[in-house]
Amino acid sequence: MRTRKKLRDGMEASMARPRRRPLKASDIEGLEYFDTLVPLLARLKDIGTERDQAGNRQLFYDQYVCLLLLYFFSPTITSLRALQQASTLEAVQRRLGIRATSLGSFSEAARLFDAKALHQILQELAAKAAPLVDGPDARQLLDLTAVDGSIFRAFPRMAWALWKDSEHRGVKLHLHFDVFCGTPLDASITHASGSETDQLRAMLRPGRLYVIDRGYLDHGLYREILEARSSFIGRIKDNGSYVAELECPLTTADRAAGVVSDERLKRVGTPHHKNELKGHELRLIKVQRTNDEGAVETWWLLTNRLDLPAELVALGYRYRWTVELFFRWLKCVLGCKQLLTTSENGVALQIYTALIASLLIVLWTGRKPTKRTWEMLQFYFQGWASLDEVQAHLEKQKLNALKSQDTDQPPKKT
Numbered sequence: 001m002r003t004r005k006k007l008r009d010g011m012e013a014s015m016a017r018p019r020r021r022p023l024k025a026s027d028i029e030g031l032e033y034f035d036t037l038v039p040l041l042a043r044l045k046d047i048g049t050e051r052d053q054a055g056n057r058q059l060f061y062d063q064y065v066c067l068l069l070l071y072f073f074s075p076t077i078t079s080l081r082a083l084q085q086a087s088t089l090e091a092v093q094r095r096l097g098i099r100a101t102s103l104g105s106f107s108e109a110a111r112l113f114d115a116k117a118l119h120q121i122l123q124e125l126a127a128k129a130a131p132l133v134d135g136p137d138a139r140q141l142l143d144l145t146a147v148d149g150s151i152f153r154a155f156p157r158m159a160w161a162l163w164k165d166s167e168h169r170g171v172k173l174h175l176h177f178d179v180f181c182g183t184p185l186d187a188s189i190t191h192a193s194g195s196e197t198d199q200l201r202a203m204l205r206p207g208r209l210y211v212i213d214r215g216y217l218d219h220g221l222y223r224e225i226l227e228a229r230s231s232f233i234g235r236i237k238d239n240g241s242y243v244a245e246l247e248c249p250l251t252t253a254d255r256a257a258g259v260v261s262d263e264r265l266k267r268v269g270t271p272h273h274k275n276e277l278k279g280h281e282l283r284l285i286k287v288q289r290t291n292d293e294g295a296v297e298t299w300w301l302l303t304n305r306l307d308l309p310a311e312l313v314a315l316g317y318r319y320r321w322t323v324e325l326f327f328r329w330l331k332c333v334l335g336c337k338q339l340l341t342t343s344e345n346g347v348a349l350q351i352y353t354a355l356i357a358s359l360l361i362v363l364w365t366g367r368k369p370t371k372r373t374w375e376m377l378q379f380y381f382q383g384w385a386s387l388d389e390v391q392a393h394l395e396k397q398k399l400n401a402l403k404s405q406d407t408d409q410p411p412k413k414t
Helices: 002-015 031-044 061-073 080-084 090-096 102-111 115-127 138-139 196-202 219-227 251-258 310-318 321-332 345-367 371-381 387-404
Strands: 144-154 165-178 182-193 209-212 231-236 240-247 259-268 282-290 296-303
Touching: 031 061, 031 115, 061 080, 061 090, 061 102, 061 371, 080 102, 102 345, 115 209, 138 310, 138 321, 144 196, 144 321, 165 196, 165 321, 165 345, 182 196, 182 345, 182 371, 196 219, 196 387, 209 310, 219 231, 231 259, 251 259, 251 310, 259 310, 282 310, 296 310, 321 345, 321 371, 371 387
Parallel strands: 144 209, 209 231
Antiparallel strands: 144 165, 165 182, 231 296, 240 259, 259 282, 282 296
């Protein structure tokens, strides 16, 4: 009997999940990168301290953001508990100016520190990004902005993130992505059922060329984009009603891009509906392509850009895929797929910080964030790669990018 019990105990021990070894200071390197962030985040320090009359607060807003950035940049920190443990390390405390922080303090911070202040810093950093791609197409499609939304699955106890039915929870990131800078331009976070068209309306800026898919089909929205002194390339349904005014001739380059027709429009929609776009000159460009299933489909692309060749309108819409690639990077490579908190404000803080981390990579390296570059940065933060080796990698990536610019084509869907 005793032998059987020992055998069972041994089997349970072997099947148990191995305990993660304690985090050590040697696991985290490259903290000098965070020195450049301290002045940028300094304005956050006093936010959320109004109730702390006795001066007992130990975790401040700017320190909390630095710890979240450390979570994204350090491959050894994979959970909130690991992040809490990192705060106990002397090297982290010295570089970030923090004290050892409890899990309860992290939970409170996620609800206390207003995410709107971090959103403002995101916008300021985005304004510093410069185009990474140069060429005739990039210059004609200047300020091309891909707009889309992506859903993050949430915990069942997050009642504010109700989605589909009572059993599903989700959070939606509404993102404006600067195609040629390779960086997020602006963002908002809602529950998964949040309206994409309403969020685009709220974030409109002048001087942008918005590229949007059929999920944003709304003639009133198109009018508001034009009233905001911006332009758009929007895919519409291929059975929509319109009245053509003029058929434009196609060039050889247009046909090579799959363009089958280019029409100036007199009206969009049926006479029975309000003409939201009355008084605005529009064109409808039809592009044929072979989809992933091997079937031929036709894109109907509506735009107000009469100055662009039809081939560039088609190219501009193909660049919309860059925002999908960025979502994949954000979730699968950067690791933002796993939410660290359940509060609405805390989720916004985490996602805004992830977007800032992506921006910082572009600003630090001068290149779009790729998986290879991210791995090299992680090697550096683990102490496995030197700063010279990181620089050599970036120079190699720069040369490869210069070679690829000769084609000046959007990234392919993979």
